[in-house]
Amino acid sequence: MNLYVKYNFETICRMLLREQLDKLGLDYTITGMGKVNLKRTIPMEKYQKLTATLNTYGIEVIDNQKAIMAQCIKEAIICMLHKDSAAPLVKVSAYLSDKLGESYRTLSQVFSEVCHISIESFIIIHKIEIVKQLLLTENISLTEISYRLHYSSVAHLSNQFKKITGLTPTTFQKIALHRRSFVNN
Numbered sequence: 001m002n003l004y005v006k007y008n009f010e011t012i013c014r015m016l017l018r019e020q021l022d023k024l025g026l027d028y029t030i031t032g033m034g035k036v037n038l039k040r041t042i043p044m045e046k047y048q049k050l051t052a053t054l055n056t057y058g059i060e061v062i063d064n065q066k067a068i069m070a071q072c073i074k075e076a077i078i079c080m081l082h083k084d085s086a087a088p089l090v091k092v093s094a095y096l097s098d099k100l101g102e103s104y105r106t107l108s109q110v111f112s113e114v115c116h117i118s119i120e121s122f123i124i125i126h127k128i129e130i131v132k133q134l135l136l137t138e139n140i141s142l143t144e145i146s147y148r149l150h151y152s153s154v155a156h157l158s159n160q161f162k163k164i165t166g167l168t169p170t171t172f173q174k175i176a177l178h179r180r181s182f183v184n185n
Helices: 009-023 044-056 065-082 092-100 104-115 119-137 142-148 154-165 169-184
Strands: 028-032 035-038
Touching: 009 028, 009 044, 065 092, 065 104, 065 119, 092 104, 092 119, 104 119, 119 142, 119 154, 119 169, 142 154, 142 169, 154 169
Parallel strands: none
Antiparallel strands: 028 035
């Protein structure tokens, strides 16, 4: 028997962070995805213990400015794709520059240097992951998915999907559903 679950990485990470920060008795506020505001400077011993413990869960403490900026860019993009319905009304470059208070050129250079991928490619890959999730968990058409993710057309979404996955969205959905039914039998 298989159990299929849907989970939220942000919720899981927040819970792990709270648990570990509370264990060390730190005074903190989690202010965003991947951002913790510590009320006071913590001793090096506690800092090292915290970073080691978080590493066991695959959570890395970022301590250089470029990596921090890249993380902020990722957070803004994820917010844009999942939460901010006004975001598609402006260009991505304007959205990110406004949200992060830096020129898009600087953001783009830092992101590419740290992540070894362009912002545009990161957005496309992330959008395709959302499409895959929607195809498998929601009973909505490709047209609705295209509309939700602000693609110019279903054809544009399908072309990007095939370029990234090697499959059309329909083929991907059929294979995934077939595997699911095969495993359950």
